[in-house]
Amino acid sequence: MRTVEEQRARILSLAEPLAAEVTPIVSAVGGVLAEDLPARFAVPPFDNSAMDGFAVRAGDLAAGVELVVVGDIPAGATSVPEVGEGQCARIMTGAPLPPGADAVVPVELTDQPWGQAELPARMRITEAVAVGKHVRRKGENVRVGEPGLPAGLAWSPAAASSAASLGYAEVPLIRRPRVAVLSTGSELVAPGEPLGFGQIPDSNSVLLAGLCRQFGAEVISARAVGDDPAQFRAALDVALAADLVVTTGGVSVGAFEVVRQVTEGQIEFTKVAMQPGKPQASGVLAAPDGRKVPMLGLPGNPVSAFVSAWVFVRPLIACLAGRADRWPSVQARAAVGWSTPPGRRQYVPVAVADGLATPVHALGSGSHLVATLALADGLAVVPEDVEQVQPGDLLTVHSITA
Ligand SMILES: Nc1nc2c(c(=O)[nH]1)N[C@H]1C(S)=C(S)[C@@H](COP(=O)(O)OP(=O)(O)OC[C@H]3O[C@@H](n4cnc5c(N)ncnc54)[C@H](O)[C@@H]3O)O[C@H]1N2
Numbered sequence: 001m002r003t004v005e006e007q008r009a010r011i012l013s014l015a016e017p018l019a020a021e022v023t024p025i026v027s028a029v030g031g032v033l034a035e036d037l038p039a040r041f042a043v044p045p046f047d048n049s050a051m052d053g054f055a056v057r058a059g060d061l062a063a064g065v066e067l068v069v070v071g072d073i074p075a076g077a078t079s080v081p082e083v084g085e086g087q088c089a090r091i092m093t094g095a096p097l098p099p100g101a102d103a104v105v106p107v108e109l110t111d112q113p114w115g116q117a118e119l120p121a122r123m124r125i126t127e128a129v130a131v132g133k134h135v136r137r138k139g140e141n142v143r144v145g146e147p148g149l150p151a152g153l154a155w156s157p158a159a160a161s162s163a164a165s166l167g168y169a170e171v172p173l174i175r176r177p178r179v180a181v182l183s184t185g186s187e188l189v190a191p192g193e194p195l196g197f198g199q200i201p202d203s204n205s206v207l208l209a210g211l212c213r214q215f216g217a218e219v220i221s222a223r224a225v226g227d228d229p230a231q232f233r234a235a236l237d238v239a240l241a242a243d244l245v246v247t248t249g250g251v252s253v254g255a256f257e258v259v260r261q262v263t264e265g266q267i268e269f270t271k272v273a274m275q276p277g278k279p280q281a282s283g284v285l286a287a288p289d290g291r292k293v294p295m296l297g298l299p300g301n302p303v304s305a306f307v308s309a310w311v312f313v314r315p316l317i318a319c320l321a322g323r324a325d326r327w328p329s330v331q332a333r334a335a336v337g338w339s340t341p342p343g344r345r346q347y348v349p350v351a352v353a354d355g356l357a358t359p360v361h362a363l364g365s366g367s368h369l370v371a372t373l374a375l376a377d378g379l380a381v382v383p384e385d386v387e388q389v390q391p392g393d394l395l396t397v398h399s400i401t402a
Pocket residue numbers: 183184185187188200201202203204205224248249250251252253254257276277278279298299300301302304367
């Protein structure tokens with residue numbers, strides 16, 4: 001059996017980051033920055049006032065000193081007066097600091113009224129300020145040419161505002177990878193439908209569509225097909241419009257494994273030393289338009305599909321998106337003991353509280369325990385060489401919320 005790491009390395013070798021596209025910053029939320037963006041503008045772009053008040057020469061100041069007001073500098077002013085000894089200029093927040101001035105006295109520390117007021121001829125200060133006070137220096141956030149935003153940054157409203165400030169209206173972005181989800185199984189009926197004999201609700205389509213979105217992908221379709229090779233082939237051809245196809249079911253050794261029957265030869269079927277999630281399929285298929293599209297065939301058992309999505313689909317989506325993948329974890333102590341399959345890494349859905357990890361169901365990592373999956377806030381990892389977890393054992397618990 002292949003280790004989890006070997007399988008993950010194989011899967012990552014199937015794909016490359018999608019090509020970057022020049023994208024308006026405002027419409028880019030959800031993408032990933034493809035290149036470093038150096039600062040085209042200094043931030044702030046010029047020395048400016050942090051307060052509404054008066055630009056002064058700090059050396060002139062003492063409580064009670066009166067200064068001659070030589071001009072008015074609103075934000076957006078295109079020219080500014082020079083401030084000489086004994087002089088000051090009225091200035092607003094964000095307005096350029098005039099030559100000669102080296103500090104700003106807020107209007108509250110003067111004898112002048114705040115708010116809309118005539119420009120006074122003279123102004124008396126009530127409290128002195130030090131050199132540099134209330135002045136925001138050019139480039140004190142970032143200087144021209146310095147690193148602005150780094151490649152790999154997940155685009156966000158904050159990133160758009162940084163990019164605008166750094167001088168960019170468009171940026172090279174890798175869009176969200178497009179994923180098609182295809183669940184297989186003749187026993188599947190749509191959620192909410194009554195169940196006939198031997199039928200089961202299709203929970204994997206909604207599970208994987210949601211997880212892929214959580215992992216940063218755009219889901220272009222999520223549907224179920226029966227275990228009929230022609231039906232599956234036709235659905236797969238449509239799904240290949242995506243950047244990644246994720247299927248569930250039909251990868252084991254039964255007599256009606258439709259994913260295996262249709263794709264064997266192009267897709268590799270293997271066993272991975274993990275539980276749940278042992279049977280795994282992965283490979284690259286040729287889309288009708290000639291693109292090479294990676295496909296992951298996850299096992300059909302719902303908890304197996306869930307764990308496989310976190311362990312394999314998530315890093316592959318991150319790779320396509322041009323992002324580094326990291327899976328946050330915490331350490332927690334097992335609240336109870338349980339047995340684990342030797343030689344396979346176990347991923348157990350657990351609830352974590354007060355540093356204790358409790359399996360969300362007494363049957364632990366049973367791959368069919370879909371009804372209680374939602375109660376988990378992490379996947380506890382039991383290493384391959386452990387056969388019995390004892391109460392109090394320290395476990396790594398991966399987050400399933402980030
Ligand atoms: N003889 C062996 N049998 C099995 C082995 C094995 O090694 N030898 N491995 C077992 C393991 S482990 C797993 S996991 C499953 C994987 O089987 P498949 O990927 O082929 O999945 P199916 O047989 O289609 O379904 C398995 C199970 O999951 C239910 N299911 C499937 N799709 C959905 C869905 N969309 N929503 C909800 N539930 C779904 C399905 O009804 C089955 O109960 O194979 C074992 N067998």
